[in-house]
Amino acid sequence: MNLEMVMQELEDLGKERSKKMYMSNGAHEPLFGVATGAMKPIVKKIKINQPLAEELYATGNYDAMYFAGIIADPKAMTESDYDRWMDAAYFYMLSDYVVAVTLSESDIAQEVADKWIASGEELRMSAGWSCYCWLLGNRKDVEFSESKISDMLDMVKNTIHDSPERAKSAMNNFVYTVGTSYLPLHEKAVETAKVIGIVEVKRDQKKSSFLNANENIQKEVDKGRIGFKRKHVRC
Secondary structure, three states: OOHHHHHHHHHHHOOHHHHHHHHHOOOOOOOOOOOHHHHHHHHHHHOOOHHHHHHHHOOOOHHHHHHHHHHOOHHHOOHHHHHHHHHHOOOHHHHHHHHHHHHHOOOOHHHHHHHHHOOOOHHHHHHHHHHHHHHHOOOOHHHOOHHHHHHHHHHHHHHHHHOOHHHHHHHHHHHHHHHHHOHHHHHHHHHHHHHHOOEEEEEOOEEEEEEOHHHHHHHHHHOOOOOOOOOOOOO
16 A cells, blocks of 8 residues: 555544544644544554655654554664654654654664653653653563663652653653553552652643542552553554
8 A cells, every 4th residue: 555545544534523632632734533443454454664654654644643653663763763753743642652652662762762851852751751651561571770760760759740741741651650560660659659649730721630640550559450561562
């Protein structure tokens, strides 16, 4: 399938309801409003296709950019490729659920995510912390440096309330993910979550969200899901 064929299929799958929902979260035209589950039959036809993924991402169409992340070859992309994708990721659903997810399946994930976290730019920070969430929820505990993750928990504890809004959300999710999916630091994540307390995330034209990592970790403890790992990160 070529670019035109995929764009036509995506357009045919578009729903006004999904479009409105994406736009209420920050997406803007062009977009069709395709539910992510509806993309699976096209993914089966294409599988992995990096050149096509690049063409789709470059359209600036939200649905095409999302689909690009599913068919991209994470290990074929360089740091500059990921930076270029981040430059075009104009809101959190692209930065955290397309770019960060794709990056998490590459061999340079931690290295790139570390730079984004240190960038001071809202969506890059958000993507960097989100990438670690996807990593910790999927890869074995031995693949991480315990001292590094511990230092990152300290960083969240000391800076979360003064960080950009989207970064706050991703940082809170990081504490939750360490508490749920990274056994060596479960206790420290719980303590960190207690110190942080409620995190307020302000949203444009919407009511603030109030996040509570400690409460959410406790729910997973109650369900016996501590140490949970996903089989797959991408759809």
